[in-house]
Amino acid sequence: MKSFVVVPENSDFPIQNLPYGVFFTKEKSEHRLGVAIGEHVLDLSAVKQFYPEKYHDALISNVLNPLMSLGYDAWEEVRRITQNLLLEGSALHGDTILQQMALIPLRTVQMHLPANIGDYTDFYSSIHHATNVGVMFRGKDNALMPNWRHLPVGYHGRASSVVVSGTPIRRPLGQTLPVDGADPVFGPCRLFDFELEMAFFIGGPPTQLGDRVTVNDAAKRVFGFVLMNDWSARDIQKWEYVPLGPFTAKNLGTTISPWVVPVAALEPFKVDNFPQEPKPFPYLNHEQNFNFDIKLEVDIKPAKGVATTVCRSNYRNLYWTALQQIAHHTVTGCNLNPGDLMASGTISGDTADSFGSMLELSWKGTKAISLLGGESRKFLQDNDEVVVRGFCCNDDIRIGFGTCSGVVLPAIPL
Incomplete structure (x- = not known):
């Protein structure tokens, strides 16, 4: 797999990783779900249209709990779609305007607890x-x-x-x-x-x-x-x-x-x-x-x-x-x-x-x-x-x- 997003050598976050987090920025204080890729964060709420509608509520949440609750099969499908979006030649690769909205430099984000931890x-x-x-x-x-x-x-x-x-x-x-x-x-x-x-x-x-x-x-x-x-x-x-x-x-x-x-x-x-x-x-x-x-x-x-x-x-x-x-x-x-x-x-x-x-x-x-x-x-x-x-x-x-x-x-x- 090769992403169109530049991933520096020895980065923690190649396309094979794609960890989840909750972030916000100075320009937009709402907490959002993101996936780390190289030196960027993919804002999942900005690309939710590429995922089945049954996942939209989870992707626009401000914590990971709704996505966590969907279960194993859903995690696999969401991960597969996310990887495909970040590949060279994907729909996101071909849409530079959407890239500007959805791919946020990692250096500009602040991270929050990823979930509401009940226990x-x-x-x-x-x-x-x-x-x-x-x-x-x-x-x-x-x-x-x-x-x-x-x-x-x-x-x-x-x-x-x-x-x-x-x-x-x-x-x-x-x-x-x-x-x-x-x-x-x-x-x-x-x-x-x-x-x-x-x-x-x-x-x-x-x-x-x-x-x-x-x-x-x-x-x-x-x-x-x-x-x-x-x-x-x-x-x-x-x-x-x-x-x-x-x-x-x-x-x-x-x-x-x-x-x-x-x-x-x-x-x-x-x-x-x-x-x-x-x-x-x-x-x-x-x-x-x-x-x-x-x-x-x-x-x-x-x-x-x-x-x-x-x-x-x-x-x-x-x-x-x-x-x-x-x-x-x-x-x-x-x-x-x-x-x-x-x-x-x-x-x-x-x-x-x-x-x-x-x-x-x-x-x-x-x-x-x-x-x-x-x-x-x-x-x-x-x-x-x-x-x-x-x-x-x-x-x-x-x-x-x-x-x-x-x-x-x-x-x-x-």
Whole structure:
């Protein structure tokens, strides 16, 4: 496939990708659905006449939820029509006036959250991350909890504080226990951290309370993937998480990238699922590969410094697949809605430079991570910017996710 839209070499957004997002411009403030192609955004509302009428309401919406709700077959058809529109010799190629209306320079747009997120669930699906954390806090012999290899551990997060890339994140205040056995203190978080994650949006019609999505049907429920940084206040988390798990240490903000990459774009990069031992229960067992070779990187950029890549990991390190996460999430009859967000948990590899959080990189603050320019970090400081990137590539194409970034702002005193 060759698009008439110029796509620079190593662009995240070739015609083989076509991720969805929600954007607006200074000239037109209404939120619109767009597809990224090279250095442009195709405004889907401006070209809706090329799609069947049954899709028009979804294409002129200001969020992706209506398109998500249409289901798998509709996603395939809309994607096929969009690709055909962007090919050399298409009807859009021959209409320069319509091109001026529909193709908007990427540098001129501002991105919004791609969907109304009704519910957000965060899993804990990287065996290397779970093992590292377990070794730190429980010792090598008791690193993984007894349930970890039997089910995808997760918790329900706060959907209201999910924000789009570029949104600053405020250092939180909270209770901490600096000295074990002493009284807690209240003040700004001292051990502020990032978590390298990916997440996917649920699509298809809503399910009813009591219904289950089987592991074999779950693939048609995955609309697409985004990058994620699940900001974490480690010292607040340590004091508050017993006995019910994460709370204010996690609800302060979760950043996602604005572009939702469809599963169809990732198909060439499928790899074998992570080996699982023991074999999961039948409701979690699937033969279909649903793992991807997505290269992931994290940069830290101090306010007056240059960016340093502190982590290089890969999505393929996840032990539990998205299909298993959906099947387990709904095995109790929990209902799903289009636009629900499900996150992977921190994605760490098996080498020290692939650990997906400062907690691991600094090994609970016992060693400093050197940054370019002479600075170092054990945890994040005020005005640090964290930038997450992700992409797949082979000899033919590169499929990218753009960036997922945020700057740490100082805490506001009470």
